[in-house]
Amino acid sequence: MSPSSSNDDARSRLAAIVESSDDAIVGKTLDGVVTDWNRGAESLFGYRADEIIGQPITLIVPPDRRAEHVDILERIRNGERIDHFVTQRNRKDGSIIDVSVTISPIYDADGRLRGASKVARDLTERQEAQQRMQELQAELIHVSRFTALGEMASTLAHELNQPLTAIASYLKGAGRLLDAGEPSGIGMARDAIERAAQQALRAGQIIRRLREFVSRGEGERQAENLAKLIEEACALALVGARQSGVQVSMAFESTSTHVLADKIQIQQVLLNLVRNAIEAMQEVDRRDLALSTRRVDSDTVRIDVADSGPGISPEIAGQLFQPFITTKQAGMGVGLSICRTIVEAHGGRIWVDPNPGGGVIFHVTLKTIDIGELVHG
Amino acid sequence: MDNSAVVHLIDDDEAVRQALAFLLTTAGHAVRVHDSAESFLQIAHAAQPGCIVSDVRMPGLDGIGLLRKLKEIGITLPVVIMTGHADVPLAVEAMKAGAVDFIEKPFDDEVLLSAIRLALSRHGETGQRDAEQARIRARIDALSERERQVLDGLVAGHPNKTIAYDLALSPRTVEVHRANVMIKMGASSLSDLVRMALTAKLQHQ
Numbered sequence: 001m002s003p004s005s006s007n008d009d010a011r012s013r014l015a016a017i018v019e020s021s022d023d024a025i026v027g028k029t030l031d032g033v034v035t036d037w038n039r040g041a042e043s044l045f046g047y048r049a050d051e052i053i054g055q056p057i058t059l060i061v062p063p064d065r066r067a068e069h070v071d072i073l074e075r076i077r078n079g080e081r082i083d084h085f086v087t088q089r090n091r092k093d094g095s096i097i098d099v100s101v102t103i104s105p106i107y108d109a110d111g112r113l114r115g116a117s118k119v120a121r122d123l124t125e126r127q128e129a130q131q132r133m134q135e136l137q138a139e140l141i142h143v144s145r146f147t148a149l150g151e152m153a154s155t156l157a158h159e160l161n162q163p164l165t166a167i168a169s170y171l172k173g174a175g176r177l178l179d180a181g182e183p184s185g186i187g188m189a190r191d192a193i194e195r196a197a198q199q200a201l202r203a204g205q206i207i208r209r210l211r212e213f214v215s216r217g218e219g220e221r222q223a224e225n226l227a228k229l230i231e232e233a234c235a236l237a238l239v240g241a242r243q244s245g246v247q248v249s250m251a252f253e254s255t256s257t258h259v260l261a262d263k264i265q266i267q268q269v270l271l272n273l274v275r276n277a278i279e280a281m282q283e284v285d286r287r288d289l290a291l292s293t294r295r296v297d298s299d300t301v302r303i304d305v306a307d308s309g310p311g312i313s314p315e316i317a318g319q320l321f322q323p324f325i326t327t328k329q330a331g332m333g334v335g336l337s338i339c340r341t342i343v344e345a346h347g348g349r350i351w352v353d354p355n356p357g358g359g360v361i362f363h364v365t366l367k368t369i370d371i372g373e374l375v376h377g
Numbered sequence: 378m379d380n381s382a383v384v385h386l387i388d389d390d391e392a393v394r395q396a397l398a399f400l401l402t403t404a405g406h407a408v409r410v411h412d413s414a415e416s417f418l419q420i421a422h423a424a425q426p427g428c429i430v431s432d433v434r435m436p437g438l439d440g441i442g443l444l445r446k447l448k449e450i451g452i453t454l455p456v457v458i459m460t461g462h463a464d465v466p467l468a469v470e471a472m473k474a475g476a477v478d479f480i481e482k483p484f485d486d487e488v489l490l491s492a493i494r495l496a497l498s499r500h501g502e503t504g505q506r507d508a509e510q511a512r513i514r515a516r517i518d519a520l521s522e523r524e525r526q527v528l529d530g531l532v533a534g535h536p537n538k539t540i541a542y543d544l545a546l547s548p549r550t551v552e553v554h555r556a557n558v559m560i561k562m563g564a565s566s567l568s569d570l571v572r573m574a575l576t577a578k579l580q581h582q
Binding site for chain 1: 389390392393395396397399400402403404434435436437459461462482483484485486489
């Protein structure tokens, strides 16, 4: 076998490899004229080889990427190689695709720079998968919010029925007084109607808090006053807590600390922690729930949710934030894993420690934000 | 009705307490309010005759606990239990612990007033209660065998699916029987139905 024929063999093997690659592999001159176009390029960009060979490569470069393209050609002429550069390209049908490209100079046998090879990989699919993943996660966060509410449904029903009972009773009583037709009864009836109206507003507030919580937050992060955020979450989470004999205390180191947060999501975390604490304390006589905040360094604040419940065994504590681990009979075991997802997405941490006085303390850290920074920066 | 009878109202929610006291006053009842079961128990031995209307869900001693405590210390005042979230197991527990009636918040004034009338009549004379029980028994007797089985399942607190499984029926058939039971019994709600069934059964025993 002559050396030249073995060269031919190697060349045709290479050609076959290039041709069968799923990645688009394109050769072009230093002026940007297409010289080679494999099957991967045909399927990625939609042009057949015979349509585009001899044409300028700019056919697949979107107008707003032309400058970038010129720059790339310039770097190739200087012998540079460009690795995994993420950009966009046009398909024949006009659609835009996200691609990662690697461009290398091509030299001839004499070592002269003759052109460039470009390998392009479709990122659209991968990005779609990533986006879908994020959507699923948002969905799960939303669903778990409903689950938290489902578990609270009985308490909420009780809480709403109290003002409704008062309203019905005031109005029925007022009706009786007016039917009796005694002049002295009119003032009392008027007073009862006013009280009924106040109770209607009380019911409305409960519903409003609920609606805000259930509405799907679209991942909007804003500077939120931490103390206010906690108080609002507790207003909902502590519904019925007094009936369960829970003593609640709150201590904020500062009421002016702000955090950059998706309010609904962080409130969901707090709601979960507070409801868990209340539930845990049903088994014990002393039911103390303490919420506090403390600045731990220049840009981190820690929220502590401490209960006086029976505590958590060390085996469970280690895997507490894993999905589907639960100590509850009817629990799904997703609450705390969702909490961790949310907190970590906010650049914070969540963990649990034994409470020295019995029970546990859940800690959540969040990044603080200087309000002045927002206004001037 | 005994005009000296007093309604002892126990609820931890101040607005509910005031509103119910107002309603009962306009309906001609004398009312004493108490903010907890414990505070009522402190004066229970000196309490004027009449009846008790108590919320079930309260901090400290709850409505069911109150019923047990009253039995323990020998106070025979009849008790109407109010609940904000009626579920069958709770209703059964209340009736077994000796409640005369239990009603679901929010309620029509007539529902409360007739429950109180029933309670006061029980305290005075048992005639009215007997008449009520006879009426309910007559209605239960008018049920078909299947309908009675479905009723038993409901009173035991089982969901439709469980009842269907136990009776080897489709859930849909159970729904139809259940609807018929409600109509034949003249029950306005599931808790109403359970109350009737328990009232009849208690007399039966």
